[in-house]
Amino acid sequence: xxxxxxxxxxxxxxxxxxxxxxxxxxxxxxxxxxxxxxxxxxxxxxxxxxxxxxxxxxxxxxxxxxxxxxxxxxxxxxxxxxxxxxxxxxxxxxxxxxxxxxxxxxxxxxxxxxxxxxxxxxxxxxxxxxxxxxxxxxxxxxxxxxxxxxxxxxxxxxxxxxxxxxxxxxxxxxxxxxxxxxxxxxxxxxxxxxxxxxxxxxxxxxxxxxxxxxxxxxxxxxxxxxxxxxxxxxxxxxxxxxxxxxxxxxxxxxxxxxxxxxxx
Amino acid sequence: xxxxxxxxxxxxxxxxxxxxxxxxxxxxxxxxxxxxxxxxxxxxxxxxxxxxxxxxxxxxxxxxxxxxxxxxxxxxxxxxxxxxxxxxxxxxxxxxxxxxxxxxxxxxxxxxxxxxxxxxxxxxxxxxxxxxxxxxxxxxxxxxxxxxxxxxxxxxxxxxxxxxxxxxxxxxxxxxxxxxxxxxxxxxxxxxxxxxxxxxxxxxxxxxxxxxxxxxxxxxxxxxxxxxxxxxxxxxxxxxxxxxxxxxxxxxxxxxxxxxxxxxxxxxxxxxxxxxxxxxxxxxxxxxxxxxxxxxxxxxxxxxxxxxxxxxxxxxxxxxxxxxxxxxxxxxxxxxxx
Ligand SMILES: Nc1ncnc2c1ncn2[C@@H]1O[C@H](COP(=O)(O)OP(=O)(O)O)[C@@H](O)[C@H]1O
Ligand SMILES: [Mg+2]
Numbered sequence: 001x002x003x004x005x006x007x008x009x010x011x012x013x014x015x016x017x018x019x020x021x022x023x024x025x026x027x028x029x030x031x032x033x034x035x036x037x038x039x040x041x042x043x044x045x046x047x048x049x050x051x052x053x054x055x056x057x058x059x060x061x062x063x064x065x066x067x068x069x070x071x072x073x074x075x076x077x078x079x080x081x082x083x084x085x086x087x088x089x090x091x092x093x094x095x096x097x098x099x100x101x102x103x104x105x106x107x108x109x110x111x112x113x114x115x116x117x118x119x120x121x122x123x124x125x126x127x128x129x130x131x132x133x134x135x136x137x138x139x140x141x142x143x144x145x146x147x148x149x150x151x152x153x154x155x156x157x158x159x160x161x162x163x164x165x166x167x168x169x170x171x172x173x174x175x176x177x178x179x180x181x182x183x184x185x186x187x188x189x190x191x192x193x194x195x196x197x198x199x200x201x202x203x204x205x206x207x208x209x210x211x212x213x214x215x216x217x218x219x220x221x222x223x224x225x226x227x228x229x230x231x232x233x234x235x236x237x238x239x240x241x242x243x244x245x246x247x248x249x250x251x252x253x254x255x256x257x258x259x260x261x262x263x264x
Numbered sequence: 265x266x267x268x269x270x271x272x273x274x275x276x277x278x279x280x281x282x283x284x285x286x287x288x289x290x291x292x293x294x295x296x297x298x299x300x301x302x303x304x305x306x307x308x309x310x311x312x313x314x315x316x317x318x319x320x321x322x323x324x325x326x327x328x329x330x331x332x333x334x335x336x337x338x339x340x341x342x343x344x345x346x347x348x349x350x351x352x353x354x355x356x357x358x359x360x361x362x363x364x365x366x367x368x369x370x371x372x373x374x375x376x377x378x379x380x381x382x383x384x385x386x387x388x389x390x391x392x393x394x395x396x397x398x399x400x401x402x403x404x405x406x407x408x409x410x411x412x413x414x415x416x417x418x419x420x421x422x423x424x425x426x427x428x429x430x431x432x433x434x435x436x437x438x439x440x441x442x443x444x445x446x447x448x449x450x451x452x453x454x455x456x457x458x459x460x461x462x463x464x465x466x467x468x469x470x471x472x473x474x475x476x477x478x479x480x481x482x483x484x485x486x487x488x489x490x491x492x493x494x495x496x497x498x499x500x501x502x503x504x505x506x507x508x509x510x511x512x513x514x515x516x517x518x519x520x521x522x523x524x525x526x527x528x529x530x531x532x533x534x535x536x537x538x539x540x541x542x543x544x545x546x547x548x549x550x551x552x553x554x555x556x557x558x559x560x561x562x563x564x565x566x567x568x569x570x571x572x573x574x575x576x577x578x579x580x581x582x583x584x585x586x587x588x589x590x591x592x593x594x595x596x597x598x599x600x601x602x
Contacts (some may be wrong), residue, residue: 168355171370
């Protein structure tokens with residue numbers, strides 16, 4: 001019998017993978033290390049210190065930007081998730097053709113270049129004279145968060161089938177009770193991982209936040225970009241490290257949730 | 265298991281059909297099931313058994329025809345308003361609930377008080393032999409145990425009708441026999457109407473008061489297991505239930521065409537003084553301990569199987585290739601139009 005191709009036995013593969021990982025993560029590692037730099041210059045190591053972290057935390061502008069980011073990400077996540085749950089159920093259970101057509105419509109924000117979305121959103125808001133400050137950004141973020149919130153939920157709805165809900169209906173559960181007692185608990189892990197995904201994507205967004213936002217709605221990435229333009233100090237590194245750590249925690253949470261789901 | 269006593273009907277299907285686009289899953293079914301009856305729908309995979317059961321449960325609305333439950337028209341009544349519970353083929357246990365929560369779900373939805381639910385759940389779990397496992401999650405149970413939970417959960421609300429969709433198909437042979445006995449006991453003790461779906465003819469014959477044999481969405485015959493076996497209406501039913509020799513009537517010099525059906529156990533090699541029905545060439549004689557199986561090819565090209573006690577073999581020890589006469593009693597044969 002012919003052996004199946006085993007990629008782990010290819011010569012040089014280890015080195016290749018190591019190179020890729022180095023390429024991907026070396027900048028992050030350097031950034032993180034230099035955020036502990038005690039000196040005033042980004043590229044010159046001058047002993048370890050936490051002074052730039054202290055500076056970041058004490059910086060009122062950063063605090064404001066972080067607060068904006070969290071308000072926007074939190075609101076957009078909640079809204080996107082509330083839309084994604086019924087949308088996922090509807091898309092998976094509508095007729096095949098309708099599901100495919102509407103599904104690609106919902107996925108559009110993933111395909112359209114972000115700058116195009118940003119410009120059109122800006123023009124749209126301006127033309128209807130919508131000036132709600134943070135809420136403008138919340139709306140814009142909600143739109144591009146929906147596909148991310150919906151992805152895991154749709155997969156779960158598809159995998160789950162309708163048998164369990166039918167069993168509940170058979171056991172005298174009216175529609176609302178079926179949803180509350182069966183559908184929602186079974187979708188919960190997928191809803192959480194979709195929400196975390198949406199939150200991270202919103203927190204991370206720069207292009208749309210920069211274009212659609214105004215002076216009072218500066219988010220963390222937009223503020224960090226502004227810092228860089230004024231000259232790179234290790235404070236930028238420290239702010240970035242904090243964002244990185246936070247994102248990692250959320251990603252870990254999402255992973256453990258999706259692992260719990262797949263054990264079901 | 266003789267003729268069921270006349271009881272009042274609980275289920276009436278009046279010309280029920282269900283189409284999925286061009287596929288007619290159920291086709292003009294007329295069926296009355298009596299209260300307390302153990303009724304089985306039997307047929308090969310894809311013949312529409314599950315579809316018919318789903319119509320009874322309320323998951324599908326028939327394309328045409330009417331469904332009555334205890335005389336009331338429930339054709340468009342949603343499942344949660346029908347006093348009918350289902351044991352699903354895949355069990356469909358709620359993975360996020362314990363065994364006891366699963367078993368109590370229907371009662372909870374019916375608004376039973378907590379204490380009453382606890383008592384009924386304990387009763388039902390004892391009935392299906394799972395009294396000790398109420399706190400387990402379904403994924404910590406074996407297939408047979410999950411099956412019992414599904415049964416208990418469906419029985420707990422004391423439905424008027426219990427629907428069972430191939431409940432034993434996922435179990436191994438030994439467990440299947442055990443569950444069959446269990447089902448008979450539960451049917452006796454619960455005193456409710458059972459409608460079972462299966463493709464296993466032995467299971468259907470062994471368990472049911474009456475059997476409906478399905479083919480391509482239609483019910484071919486509805487009768488007691490005995491009548492289904494002895495008096496099938498056509499060659500499809502004859503062939504599906506047990507083994508059947510189907511001999512063209514012409515080969516037996518009968519008028520009017522059609523087929524003559526004889527079960528192998530009714531056919532014997534004609535001995536002295538027994539009138540020969542048909543002659544043929546002995547193809548094979550297999551000794552199987554207490555019985556002997558013979559295969560005989562008639563001049564017309566029909567293969568006839570005979571099965572008789574090996575004690576009867578002493579006088580007719582024959583080599584293959586020999587011409588033999590076959591015999592059977594008048595009462596054993598049945599004339600089929602098709
Ligand atoms: N939801 C459905 N959509 C389309 N065709 C279906 C659907 N359900 C069943 N069918 C078709 O109806 C026929 C009967 O199916 P089913 O009732 O499941 O048969 P059985 O339970 O006897 O195996 C099959 O041809 C099947 O493909
Ligand atoms: Mg089926």
